[in-house]
Amino acid sequence: MAEDASAARVPPLIVIGGATASGKTRLSLEMADGIPGAEIISADSRQVYRGMDVGTAKVSAADRARVPHHGLDLADPDQPFTAADFRNRALDVLAGIAARGGTAILVGGTGLYIRAVAEGLPLEDAGFEPAERAQLESRLAGEGLHALVAQLRAQAPGVASSIDLANPRRVVRALERVSVHGDRPPPAPLGYPNEVTWHILDPEPAVHARAIVERAEWQFANGLLEEAEALRSRYPEDLRAFSAVGYREAFDVLAGRASIADAITRTIQRTRQYAKRQRTWFRQESRRPA
RNA sequence: GCGGGCGCUGAGCACUGGGGAGCUCAGCAGGCUGUAAACCUGCCGCCUCGCGCUGUGGUGGUUCGACUCCACCCGUCCGCA
Numbered sequence: 001m002a003e004d005a006s007a008a009r010v011p012p013l014i015v016i017g018g019a020t021a022s023g024k025t026r027l028s029l030e031m032a033d034g035i036p037g038a039e040i041i042s043a044d045s046r047q048v049y050r051g052m053d054v055g056t057a058k059v060s061a062a063d064r065a066r067v068p069h070h071g072l073d074l075a076d077p078d079q080p081f082t083a084a085d086f087r088n089r090a091l092d093v094l095a096g097i098a099a100r101g102g103t104a105i106l107v108g109g110t111g112l113y114i115r116a117v118a119e120g121l122p123l124e125d126a127g128f129e130p131a132e133r134a135q136l137e138s139r140l141a142g143e144g145l146h147a148l149v150a151q152l153r154a155q156a157p158g159v160a161s162s163i164d165l166a167n168p169r170r171v172v173r174a175l176e177r178v179s180v181h182g183d184r185p186p187p188a189p190l191g192y193p194n195e196v197t198w199h200i201l202d203p204e205p206a207v208h209a210r211a212i213v214e215r216a217e218w219q220f221a222n223g224l225l226e227e228a229e230a231l232r233s234r235y236p237e238d239l240r241a242f243s244a245v246g247y248r249e250a251f252d253v254l255a256g257r258a259s260i261a262d263a264i265t266r267t268i269q270r271t272r273q274y275a276k277r278q279r280t281w282f283r284q285e286s287r288r289p290a
Numbered sequence: 291g292c293g294g295g296c297g298c299u300g301a302g303c304a305c306u307g308g309g310g311a312g313c314u315c316a317g318c319a320g321g322c323u324g325u326a327a328a329c330c331u332g333c334c335g336c337c338u339c340g341c342g343c344u345g346u347g348g349u350g351g352u353u354c355g356a357c358u359c360c361a362c363c364c365g366u367c368c369g370c371a
Contacts (some may be wrong), residue, residue: 020327056327082324112326121323128324164322167330177324186323188298228301269316274327280320 008139010194011098013116016107017043017282018201019275020245021211025059027201028107032067035105039097041090042071043108046244048086049077051231054223055246057215068197070107075232077241080130084123087116118198120190127180136172138171148175156183168188200286202279212275216246224250245270 014031015022032038050073055117058072070093075081091236094117097104108114115121138147148171153160156178162185163170177186203211228250231242237251248265252258258266 045325047295080325083326110326112323113355114339115323116341164330168324171330173324176335189323200310240325240328270327277327284321
């Protein structure tokens, strides 16, 4: 469609965002069926991990065979994976889809991942300093947040005034970035160099609540415990990947720390909490200037 | 029946003879440009939202002053019978 070389690097994009159990997957498949050459990219921070299928509600193998899917199974649970990693992978995939003349459907619940791709956050190599971050992290544990905040204020007052100084994660990241870029604000979004259509799903509360309950019950009845057992035999339980809703609860059952009924109740509870945060995020997202 | 523990805000708990509406969870709202299903913030007895009002099972007592000490009662839990 686009003759322009730069636009051809990236296909038209359809974004489907929304909370857990809001029907994103089904909508994405329906849309893909109606668009020739459509390919789906999952933007979900926990679906990138191999072996975490039931608990993260990945699309079925049948659906993956019918419609090309990307963004899944990119890392093992014990491998670090960041928003920048996701963006880089997505950019590669988008180039491929563009070359095939298709359309990309970016679907997911991880707002930052969607934003990184659909709004073009320039997450480059410079400024990502794992060693520096690890050092800051240990100082945080030893000296406390206050010391890092004081340093940030002294070293980069501009950055300090623009971030949440009560959030250790943000303070550490800010210092990490400052160590390379100095007192400069984060780069502005590049935008997406082709047409983008947004769909933010926000089901009626009672409907959504029921979907969350059904999802949790289904997962525990259809292999989540077995999946968790397999993961537990290969990895430590405290991996960040396993902070995903459902896994912690499944581990508790396997270790005899909780009954299945309690695990399901807790999973439903945490899903609701997560869904609330997603709604807050996507409400902001839908207010962005057209 | 005897002995002991416990009774306040949805749940679970602290502290205290002299300004408690304290903490955790849940709940509600919000934020988040590289850990993002992570992480963080505010609210969370009542209202006319003022730095106002009420409040620590009940009754009575001690005291200048009681959530705090004493007595009895009610409820609940544990032990002994």
